Amino acid sequence: MMLPYELIILLSLLLLGYVFGRLAERRHYRSIQAREDQYRQLLVLAERHLPPEYVTSHESRLVMGNVVVSVDYFKMMIATLRNLVGGSIGAFESLLDRARREAILRMQEQAAALGTGVVIFNVKLETCRVSGDASRGVGSVEVMAYGTALYPRGNASR
Amino acid sequence: MTPLPDGNPRVPEHINNPPQNALLEFGSLVAMVGLVMAALTLLLVLLAGFLAPHIPFRWEAAAVSDLPVSAPWPQADAALNQLADDLMASMDPPPAIPVQVRLIDMQIPNAFATLGGHVLITRGLLDSVTSENGLAMVLAHEIGHIQHRDPIAVLSRSAVIGLLWAAVTGGENFAMQTLFGQSGGLTALRFNRDMERRADQYALDMLAAHYGHVQGADEFFLAMVAHQNLAHQDAGRWQALFQSHPLTRERIKALQQALPAQGEAERRPLPPALQKLTRPEDH
C-alpha cells in the first residue's frame, strides 16, 4: 500500500524543517556569540539612575533593535504536540532566547554608531506574536529591545 | 553610586535554552498523543456503536424522508422494491424496518444502504449480476445493514470522531490530522468489516428463506474479483468500491463455504424491468 500523499508532504516538511532549522539555529548562535564578544564593552543596563557625572558630560538618545524570527516546521510540530500534553516548550525557548539576544545586539549596533564610551540605560524588552493562525501554533515572533544610550558630549556623530 | 561594570556579563549558555534532543522529544510526544487519541477514539467508537441502534428509527426516517437523487427508472424501482418486499416477507418474523430501494444512474457497480431505510443500487451493478439471485444477495446484504442500523452507527461514529478531533486540534490542522488521522480511520474500517460480515450472514439467511437455496449469492463478488485485476486500467471505476467494500476474497470464501456442494439449483432470471437496463456488451 502506498503512503498517502498527505503523509509524504508532512514528512518532507518535517525533514526540511529539522535539517534547515538546526543549521540555521547553529549558525545564528555562533553569530550571536561572536557579536556579543565584539560588543562586550558596550554596556547594556537595566538601571534607570545615571552616575552623577553623566548628567553633565553625556548626551542621550533612544536606541532600539528588533527582530522577527520564526520556528521551523519541525519545532512547530513539537510545540503543537507539547501544547496537548503540557509542559515547557523548549522549541520556543531557544527561539526566544535567540530573538532577544539578536534584538539587544541590533540595539547595541545602533548605539555603537554614536561613537565610543556609549552606555545604554533602562533597557526594556518586548515580545509579541506577529503572524500565524492561532490554531496552527506559532507563526513568528517579534522581540524588540529599547533603551536610552548615553554618549560623551564630544562625540560628533548623530 | 557604584562604578559601572567592566563589560556585559558572559552568562553561561543553556540557562534560557536548555539542551534538548529534538528527535527524541518528537518521538515520545507522537507516541504519547497517539496512544491517548487511539484510546479515546476507540472508546467513542464503541460508545457510538452501542448507542446508535437504540435511536428510534422514526427519528431517522423523519430526518431523511427523501433522498436528494433523481429516480430515472420508476418501473425498475418498482421491480426492485417488489423484490425487497418479497425477500423481507419470507423472513420469520419479517424485519421491522421498512426499506425503500432506488436505482441510480451510475456506471460504477455498487450498492449503498443509507439513513432512513434507503437502499441505492447503481445501474452498473445490474451488469455484474446474471440472475435475480445474484441481485437479491446484494439487496439482502444492504437490507441487513439497515436492519442492523449500520448507517446510523457509522454516522454517529464519524460524528463523535469529528467532534473529538475538532476539540483536540481546534479545528482544521493539516499536520495533526495527517499524523494521527490514519489510526482513527483504521478503527472505523475494522468495525465496518464486522458489519459487512454480519450483513453477509443476514443476506444468506434471507436468500435461503426466500429461494430455498443460496445459489448465485457469490455472483456479484466474483464479478468484483474479476475486475480487481483490471483495477489499474479501470481504476476510477472500481477503486471507490474496493475502498467501501473491503476484503472481497475473504468474504467470497465465507460465502462459498455456505454454498451447497451438490450441483446447481435453478437461478431465476432478472425481472424484465431490470433486464432492459443491462448492457450485455459490457461483459
Next chain:
Amino acid sequence: MLISNLEIVPGMRVRRHLGLIQGSTVRAKHVGKDFMAGLKNIFGGELTGYTELMNESREAAMARLQEQATALGANAILNVRFATSTIAVGASEILVYGTAVELERMGV
C-alpha cells in the same frame, strides 16, 4: 538571593555591578486544562488552570534568572521587570530581567 524591583536596597550598597541578566520560559497546559478553561470562559471568573500555568512559568523564569545571577557571582538582582506574551494559543512566555549585583552591608 535578594530580588527587588527597586534599584536601592535599604541598608545595603552595591559593591559590584555585574550587568543585565534574564530568565525566560515558554509553557503550556495539557488539553484537558485548556478545555476546562474554555468552558470556564463561558461563565467568566478566574481561570485557575491558567493562573497556575502563569505562576509555574514565572517561577521557572525566576529560577533561570537566579541561575544566571549565581553564575556571575551576584548575591542580588535589582530593578527586576516581568514581561508576558502569548506565543501560541495556550502557551505563554514569561520573561524576567534585571541587574545582577553584588551587595554589601553599609557600614554605619
